[in-house]
């Protein structure tokens with residue numbers, strides 16, 4: 001059985017939760033692999049599993065050593081076979097990140113090193129009777145979120161610019177293959193290991209890699225808001241994969257690494273993706289002025305130039321990587337910081353050109369000021385319908401693997417309607433960029449690529465130029481929520497005081513997929529809430545909207561925890577529509593898997609998001 005999805009363990013609710021179906025393994029965390037286990041890869045290579053060195057939201061990473069060798073200089077990332085993200089990641093690596101390709105790219109561009117990981121091997125293995133997929137890749141060092149935490153959420157300015165240059169290099173490589181990364185964040189950037197390793201940062205986690213569009217800008221409800229909500233780009237909020245999206249995500253990270261809180265974080269909007277999206281649109285619409293509010297003592301020129309450049313890119317335009325890099329290398333020159341040697345994560349007495357001495361969040365006034373500058377998106381939260389919650393076994397296998405929520409911001413007691421026809425379960429991971437030719441056996445979703453999307457194997461001919469000036473592009477298209485034809489209907493949602501909302505600290509990747517029930521309507525409502533329960537609790541939330549004929553609806557949230565809470569509220573139904581259910585499960589991520597160096601400092605998302613559909 002999967003370690004996490006253990007319905008039997010949820011004894012208190014057993015009565016109401018009939019036997020689970022086999023497909024619950026779609027949401028399983030991997031089985032624990034014992035140290036010393038040998039994995040056989042597809043090329044008949046053998047890998048000895050060492051200690052666990054990292055736990056992601058959906059898989060576990062072990063140090064690994066090629067059998068016959070001494071050093072544990074590789075890692076094995078292992079996930080249940082049905083999990084989409086590792087499938088996506090594996091195929092991305094196999095097609096686009098061969099060591100030879102990376103070497104050629106470096107030669108072509110005169111780079112000594114490139115923060116692009118590669119795959120050493122892959123295969124399938126049975127662990128405790130469960131089929132798992134694994135990939136083997138080089139072992140890297142610490143991720144930079146550790147330094148951010150140590151430094152009070154700030155990195156030295158020069159290091160921020162060096163990281164920017166290095167990540168632009170990786171983007172250039174990756175975009176050259178037709179893909180975008182879509183999930184850059186400190187937790188996904190690892191330092192190299194060994195001599196000189198700390199001079200290069202590597203971008204990992206290609207579970208959200210996706211072909212970028214080269215044609216029409218077409219919002220895709222199935223992928224809306226994918227990524228890590230703090231940094232998700234405006235295009236990604238609309239479900240459109242673009243190269244400018246990667247740059248925008250980088251930009252938001254850079255701002256944060258300089259010690260400045262992003263407006264949508266300050267405004268505590270993170271639990272409501274649509275509000276975050278609108279805040280970002282407002283921010284980017286007038287990015288020059290808005291940055292002045294974020295950096296009251298002066299916007300670092302490189303950040304200002306970069307963000308303005310990003311805001312002007314069209315959705316199909318190839319970014320001018322050289323131009324962007326030169327913004328940051330000029331800043332380094334000004335700071336007299338050489339772009340060589342180990343990346344320095346020690347915060348020195350303020351050298352920042354922005355003179356922003358206050359760590360983020362320390363000045364309430366400053367935060368308020370920052371928060372005010374960006375228009376808070378209008379809340380459209382009067383829902384016409386009522387929600388009820390009850391246990392529904394059928395949907396339980398769609399339960400998310402999230403950590404328990406603790407507190408809630410009252411800001412989100414109302415739900416914002418998401419664009420219509422959204423079929424989303426943002427608490428699960430799937431295969432957004434599943435390769436065109438193949439699909440993981442357990443995946444229900446088949447990715448449909450636009451015909452014009454470059455295919456990986458066509459890359460050398462069809463891929464965009466890696467350097468040089470941007471191609472002529474049509475007028476910039478700034479995505480706005482207005483273009484989405486948001487349902488005009490409204491509804492009212494009443495949450496019990498026991499349900500509340502809060503932000504999503506920790507920068508957790510969220511992936512929409514279409515494993516949730518098919519939408520039965522053209523209206524979609526999204527609910528974000530958190531349950532105030534113990535962090536080590538197992539929580540199952542089942543939401544059910546009853547049939548039209550029924551007059552009363554109930555909401556029940558069951559927390560299977562020692563500090564268990566439950567609530568029920570009855571709401572009068574105002575209109576009828578077919579039954580709609582969304583069941584969520586929050587389970588312990590890794591309660592029994594032993595030590596993991598990174599799991600402790602990389603909290604998993606405690607937020608729970610429910611999206612509801614209405615005809």
Ligand SMILES: Nc1ncnc2c1ncn2[C@@H]1O[C@H](COP(=O)(O)OP(=O)(O)OP(=O)(O)O)[C@@H](O)[C@H]1O
Pocket residue numbers: 053054055056057058059060061075085137138139140141143187188190204205206207509598602
């Ligand atoms: N090649 C590597 N070498 C060393 N540590 C690694 C490597 N790859 C991943 N890790 C560690 O494992 C952690 C999780 O890895 P990764 O982000 O790939 O997993 P995930 O399940 O996709 O996580 P996420 O929750 O971000 O989706 C990383 O933050 C890092 O600490």
